[in-house]
Amino acid sequence: MTLYSRRRGKNAVVLGLSVAATAIGLGWLALILGALIWEAFLGLSLQVFTEMTPPPGSAGGLLNPIVGSLIMTGLAVVIGTPLGMLAGTYMAEYGRHSRLTHVVRFINDILLSAPSIVIGLFIYEIFVYQVGHFSGWSGALALAVIVIPVVVRTTEDMLLLVPDTLREASASIGMPRAHMISHVCYRAASAGLITGVLLAVARISGETAPLLFTALNNQFFSFNLNAPMASLPVVIFQFALSPYKEWQALAWVGALIITFAVLALSIAARALGSKEPL
Amino acid sequence: MAEVALQGRDFAQPAITSRSKALAKLRLSDAVFFQLTRGSAIAVLIILSGIIASLLYGATPALRQFGFGFLVSERWNPVTENFGAAAPIYGTVVTSFIAMLIAVPLGLLIALFLTELCPMWLRRPIGIAVELLAGIPSIIYGIWGLFMFAPFLQRTLQPALIGVFGDVPVLSTLFAGPPYGIGILTAGLILAIMVLPFVTSISRDVFEAVPPVLKEAAYGIGCTTWEVFRRVVVPYTRVGVIGGVMLALGRALGETMAVTFVIGNAHRISGSLLAPGTTISATIANEFTEAVGDLYTSALIALGLLLFVITFIVLAAARYMLMRLERRIG
Numbered sequence: 292m293t294l295y296s297r298r299r300g301k302n303a304v305v306l307g308l309s310v311a312a313t314a315i316g317l318g319w320l321a322l323i324l325g326a327l328i329w330e331a332f333l334g335l336s337l338q339v340f341t342e343m344t345p346p347p348g349s350a351g352g353l354l355n356p357i358v359g360s361l362i363m364t365g366l367a368v369v370i371g372t373p374l375g376m377l378a379g380t381y382m383a384e385y386g387r388h389s390r391l392t393h394v395v396r397f398i399n400d401i402l403l404s405a406p407s408i409v410i411g412l413f414i415y416e417i418f419v420y421q422v423g424h425f426s427g428w429s430g431a432l433a434l435a436v437i438v439i440p441v442v443v444r445t446t447e448d449m450l451l452l453v454p455d456t457l458r459e460a461s462a463s464i465g466m467p468r469a470h471m472i473s474h475v476c477y478r479a480a481s482a483g484l485i486t487g488v489l490l491a492v493a494r495i496s497g498e499t500a501p502l503l504f505t506a507l508n509n510q511f512f513s514f515n516l517n518a519p520m521a522s523l524p525v526v527i528f529q530f531a532l533s534p535y536k537e538w539q540a541l542a543w544v545g546a547l548i549i550t551f552a553v554l555a556l557s558i559a560a561r562a563l564g565s566k567e568p569l
Numbered sequence: 570m571a572e573v574a575l576q577g578r579d580f581a582q583p584a585i586t587s588r589s590k591a592l593a594k595l596r597l598s599d600a601v602f603f604q605l606t607r608g609s610a611i612a613v614l615i616i617l618s619g620i621i622a623s624l625l626y627g628a629t630p631a632l633r634q635f636g637f638g639f640l641v642s643e644r645w646n647p648v649t650e651n652f653g654a655a656a657p658i659y660g661t662v663v664t665s666f667i668a669m670l671i672a673v674p675l676g677l678l679i680a681l682f683l684t685e686l687c688p689m690w691l692r693r694p695i696g697i698a699v700e701l702l703a704g705i706p707s708i709i710y711g712i713w714g715l716f717m718f719a720p721f722l723q724r725t726l727q728p729a730l731i732g733v734f735g736d737v738p739v740l741s742t743l744f745a746g747p748p749y750g751i752g753i754l755t756a757g758l759i760l761a762i763m764v765l766p767f768v769t770s771i772s773r774d775v776f777e778a779v780p781p782v783l784k785e786a787a788y789g790i791g792c793t794t795w796e797v798f799r800r801v802v803v804p805y806t807r808v809g810v811i812g813g814v815m816l817a818l819g820r821a822l823g824e825t826m827a828v829t830f831v832i833g834n835a836h837r838i839s840g841s842l843l844a845p846g847t848t849i850s851a852t853i854a855n856e857f858t859e860a861v862g863d864l865y866t867s868a869l870i871a872l873g874l875l876l877f878v879i880t881f882i883v884l885a886a887a888r889y890m891l892m893r894l895e896r897r898i899g
Binding site: 298299301302305306308309310311312313315316317319320323326327330373374375377378380381382384385386391392394395397398399400401402404405406407408409410412413415416417436439440443467468469470472473493494496497498499500503504507524527528531532539542543546549550553554557558561 | 623687708713869873
């Protein structure tokens with residue numbers, strides 16, 4: 292065998308492997324989504340959205356966990372977004388080259404991928420344990436801690452994309468900096484900022500670990516944020532590990548709802564983000 | 570009405586004072602906004618130090634009670650309140666190792682396919698698919714692993730492994746025991762699927778950052794695609810790839826839900842990969858709400874502290890490496 296054909300052979304083998312790897316990777320993931328849709332459609336009905344979680348052995352729906360998830364996700368976004376946006380604003384507008392910015396960026400990137408169960412422990416320590424009981428508030432706080440790094444990151448990135456000529460123009464007509472940021476920079480980067488919030492919502496809507504010992508779970512419908520609150524991921528966790536057929540079927544349906552919500556949010560964020568800035 | 574009245578008063582006053590008043594107001598709002606943003610940036614730092622401080626505080630009783638033995642003891646007995654972290658640490662390390670063993674080569678090959686081979690029209694859809702899949706919550710992987718993957722492994726792969734390696738000296742202990750379906754190997758495989766999108770998307774981004782001139786020069790002197798990849802792309806991006814892999818490792822180490830479903834939650838170190846085990850995060854998720862007694866809770870928080878410290882080191886190293894690559898590319 293000549294050197295040339297040996298090199299070509301090696302090349303063909305590796306390229307073949309890379310095609311195979313792609314097929315395996317995508318096939319594997321398609322398999323998961325396929326199984327999810329198949330299993331969940333068997334249990335999907337209107338009942339799921341209108342009835343409470345059932346006691347073992349009877350039929351029911353997922354209304355209270357869906358509402359609980361919506362409430363806690365909404366609160367987490369309301370708490371986390373302003374803080375994250377302001378911090379990102381500082382990093383992109385005021386302290387672009389300051390030491391604080393570099394440190395915060397580094398720490399923020401670590402918080403971005405820190406294990407979420409640890410954040411649950413943190414909120415348990417500083418809130419649940421002090422108050423003495425599990426509550427919807429603590430669940431929302433735990434989720435807010437996860438929202439912050441996502442929003443900080445996208446806010447900084449998006450504000451840095453705003454051309455400096457815009458800033459110079461507004462400074463030249465005597466605009467104070469705070470006005471410039473809120474009336475020019477935020478407006479120019481608005482699509483990107485909303486993308487960040489959508490991504491954050493997508494990130495927390497499937498989070499289970501931080502809710503396990505903050506919001507706990509609640510079998511009944513409840514708007515009371517001072518009491519334990521049901522959430523979709525925790526209910527899925529509980530129902531899937533139970534021995535009851537009805538509960539397991541509901542867990543699959545819940546999993547499908549979350550997956551679709553997350554995919555829809557990511558696609559919306561992507562569509563918004565890919566629009567031309569400005 | 571009020572507005573008109575206000576304007577009228579402004580006119581009445583000398584122009585200088587109203588102007589300086591307005592300027593002072595603007596200056597004040599400017600300062601307030603600046604301090605607000607700076608305070609928020611500092612708040613991010615405070616959150617991180619708060620996490621570490623609260624975990625340290627919560628873990629103190631357990632660490633004081635067991636000392637260094639906490640790290641090496643395999644015992645986990647809530648009744649006699651005797652706790653050691655060796656089994657969860659072992660499970661965390663082994664499952665993550667299995668995951669990386671599978672996900673890294675697969676992810677790199679997929680990234681190679683996406684950057685060098687894939688036709689242009691297919692590149693975007695596959696790239697988007699990979700990124701969307703990275704966003705799917707881990708509980709979905711967990712429920713699939715429990716109901717579909719584990720029974721499948723129990724029927725097919727695990728008996729085959731036991732059969733094939735049954736007579737090989739070392740491997741027979743590694744693949745010993747009845748096929749439970751759930752266990753360390755299953756958890757490792759599920760983790761591999763979970764981190765695959767992370768490895769792929771980061772290595773693809775990094776590979777795409779290689780200046781085309783370098784690759785074209787190599788192609789120009791007659792290199793094959795594999796040689797270009799091996800001799801030009803990989804050396805140029807090595808730091809970034811390692812950073813990406815460590816980022817994925819950080820995810821795998823801290824992953825909770827996907828693992829909790831399929832690991833079996835058994836507090837022992839078993840030589841066999843098919844046996845049930847536990848990981849740090851799975852132990853916390855399973856036992857925290859049921860923990861009675863301060864020492865039990867404290868031991869679980871100590872586990873959380875351990876997990877946080879490990880992932881912090883891995884993630885910090887990953888970020889440092891990615892930052893180094895970014896600086897080089899400019």
